[in-house]
Amino acid sequence: MYKILIIEDEIPARKKLKRYLAQVCSSYEVIAELETVEDARLLLSKKHDVDLIFSDIELRDGNVFEIYNDIVINCPIIFATAYNEFLMNAFEANGIEYLLKPYSYERFSNAWDKFLRLKGGLPKNYIELIGSLNNLIEVSQESSVDYKNQFAIKSNTGIYFLKVVDIVCFQADNGVIFAIDQWNNRHVMPQTVFVEIEQFLDPKEFFRINRSENVHRKxxxxxxxYNKNTVLVFLNSKSKILKVSQTKTRDFNSWVGV
Known part of the structure; x- marks a missing residue:
C-alpha cells in the first residue's frame, strides 16, 4: 500500500486529484491533506514514511519551496500547480513530474506510471536523466502559445475588444477576474482562473505579484x-497601489531589474 501525502489548498483540486488517484491505484492511503506551508512543515519534520507527495506550490500562507529548501525529503514529489515558473525549482526538490493545471487524466496517469517505475528500482542512469529533461521540454512547449494583443469581452450589447497594451493590471475578486485599463475601467474577463489568462500574456510584460493581481510593466x-520582505507597486493609473506578496518579492525584484 502506497502512503500518499497531499499538499493542496483548493478543495476542487484535491477532489480531482483523489478521483484520478482512485482510477490509477487500488492500494493506497492518503495519510494527510494539508492546506498550508506551516502544517506541511510540521508534518514533514516528523513523519518520514511517505511514498509520494502530491504538492501544489503557492499555498494560502506561502510557497512550498520554503519547506523543501529546509527539510530533506526522502520521497518523490509530483507537483500540480497553476504556475509554470517553478519548473527548475521542482526538479531540484525531488520532483519527478510537473502537472500544469488544468491537467488531464492522461497527464496524471503518465506521472503515476513514472512514480511506479522509479519505485520499482529502475536505475537512475543517463536514459532516465534524458527522460526527465524531455518531460521538462514537453511541459514548456505545452505552455508556450502565441501572446494575445487583445481580448474579446462580452457585454450586454455585444462583443468588444480590449487591447492588451491598455491593460494596467488584472485583479481577481470573488471568483471573477477583471482587467483594469489605463482609464480605470473594469472589464469582466471570460476566463475564471489566472492561468487561463496568463498563457496569453508575455511574461516579460506581465507579472503575477500575488494570488489575485497581475501587473503590466509599462x-x-x-x-x-512596505516591510523587510514586501514591496508596494505604484501604477501610473489613477494612483493605484498594489502589494507584492512576500513569496513573490524576490522574483518580482529580479523581473523589474532591482
Whole structure:
C-alpha cells in the first residue's frame, strides 16, 4: 500500500486529484491533506514514511519551496500547480513530474506510471536523466502559445475588444477576474482562473505579484518598500497601489531589474 501525502489548498483540486488517484491505484492511503506551508512543515519534520507527495506550490500562507529548501525529503514529489515558473525549482526538490493545471487524466496517469517505475528500482542512469529533461521540454512547449494583443469581452450589447497594451493590471475578486485599463475601467474577463489568462500574456510584460493581481510593466511608476520582505507597486493609473506578496518579492525584484 502506497502512503500518499497531499499538499493542496483548493478543495476542487484535491477532489480531482483523489478521483484520478482512485482510477490509477487500488492500494493506497492518503495519510494527510494539508492546506498550508506551516502544517506541511510540521508534518514533514516528523513523519518520514511517505511514498509520494502530491504538492501544489503557492499555498494560502506561502510557497512550498520554503519547506523543501529546509527539510530533506526522502520521497518523490509530483507537483500540480497553476504556475509554470517553478519548473527548475521542482526538479531540484525531488520532483519527478510537473502537472500544469488544468491537467488531464492522461497527464496524471503518465506521472503515476513514472512514480511506479522509479519505485520499482529502475536505475537512475543517463536514459532516465534524458527522460526527465524531455518531460521538462514537453511541459514548456505545452505552455508556450502565441501572446494575445487583445481580448474579446462580452457585454450586454455585444462583443468588444480590449487591447492588451491598455491593460494596467488584472485583479481577481470573488471568483471573477477583471482587467483594469489605463482609464480605470473594469472589464469582466471570460476566463475564471489566472492561468487561463496568463498563457496569453508575455511574461516579460506581465507579472503575477500575488494570488489575485497581475501587473503590466509599462504602467509601473515606482516601487516602495512596505516591510523587510514586501514591496508596494505604484501604477501610473489613477494612483493605484498594489502589494507584492512576500513569496513573490524576490522574483518580482529580479523581473523589474532591482
Amino acid at each position: 504602467f509601473i511608476d515606482k516601487l516602495e518598500r
